[in-house]
Amino acid sequence: NAGVTQTPKFQVLKTGQSMTLQCAQDMNHEYMSWYRQDPGMGLRLIHYSVGAGITDQGEVPNGYNVSRSTTEDFPLRLLSAAPSQTSVYFCATCLRSYNSPLHFGNGTRLTVT
């Protein structure tokens, strides 16, 4: 099992460009989420999904869109990249239980110039 797979690992964008960060999981977890981590800071929740067809906003959703058409995939779209979106992005999944740990992918490092 691959667990949680994120692609690409690295990406450089120019201001105003759009792109999609991919996240795929083979753990059959209902819950999927996107976090961003800025230097010296903890992780902040962007968007999350509790199942296929259901998404909701986290604490820093502006500038990002998500969709969840399948259990396995949860892409994150940057509509018009801004330098403030330079960050490391992590996808995480778990079962819908407080007793289920989040499992993280290895991240996508995004630079917006």
Added chain:
Amino acid sequence: DAKTTQPTSMDCAEGRAANLPCNHSTISGNEYVYWYRQIHSQGPQYIIHGLKNNETNEMASLIITEDRKSSTLILPHATLRDTAVYYCIVRDSYNFNKFYFGSGTKLNVKP
């Protein structure tokens, strides 16, 4: 929301036990304590979690005080590869999504 307090950094000699403390004095009775670590900028790696009882797995042990206001993560025989930032997290019992990663403890394992 229950928050956690951890030392900024700690040193440990290779082969010795590393004991990482965490205070969570406002924890509620049904909130779990989770521990993760992050090596360089890799994804956070799950280590262990618990509610009331002490827990042990192949990576570490988790000791939770009886009043649940603090906990200690124990790495029994630290290696250089255990050098990382360790995060203690209390999972919010009212909002499934609230999984606060604070600043963590930078553990430096030295030869």
